Amino acid sequence: MDHRTFWRLISKIDRGALRDGDEQGAVEALVEALAEYHEVDIKNFEDILAQCLYDLDGQEYADQAGESGRSGDGFLYARCFVVAQGKKHYDSVKADPTKMPTSLDEWCEPLLYVAQQAWAAATGNDGEAWDYHAPVSYE
DSSP, X not given: OOHHHHHHHHTTSOHHHHHTTOHHHHHHHHHHHHTTSOHHHHHHHHHHHHHHHHHXXXXXXXXXXXXXXXXXXXXXXXXXXXXXXXXXXHHHHHHOGGGSOOSTTXXXXXXXXXXXXXXXXXHOOOGGGOOOOOSXXXX
16 A cells, blocks of 8 residues: 555545544545455555654644644544545645644544454454554554
């Protein structure tokens, strides 16, 4: 999995559902599409996602994230929202932290579980058996 494929997959997120607060529904098409890939690609997807989230993990971003920036979990979910909006938006926020989402309604926590769910669907394993950890931590 390369970055181009990662962002193409991210584009499958239903941004309308995300705006309406249906975070899980927003990522369903992404989970289904990713489940069609080999296990190594699913893990590579997780690696790229972790790196994207890690790259937005800084005080300058937290300071601009409104209420979300006041808690570790909220800030992580806001960073997920940035990634869920696609490459163009991600690059824009990465270059200008003032573009971080400021509302508690701009979260996408389920993005954190997409690889696990896709892996479970692809392998027939219980998702709880997923024990993969990306090389960088987004926590």
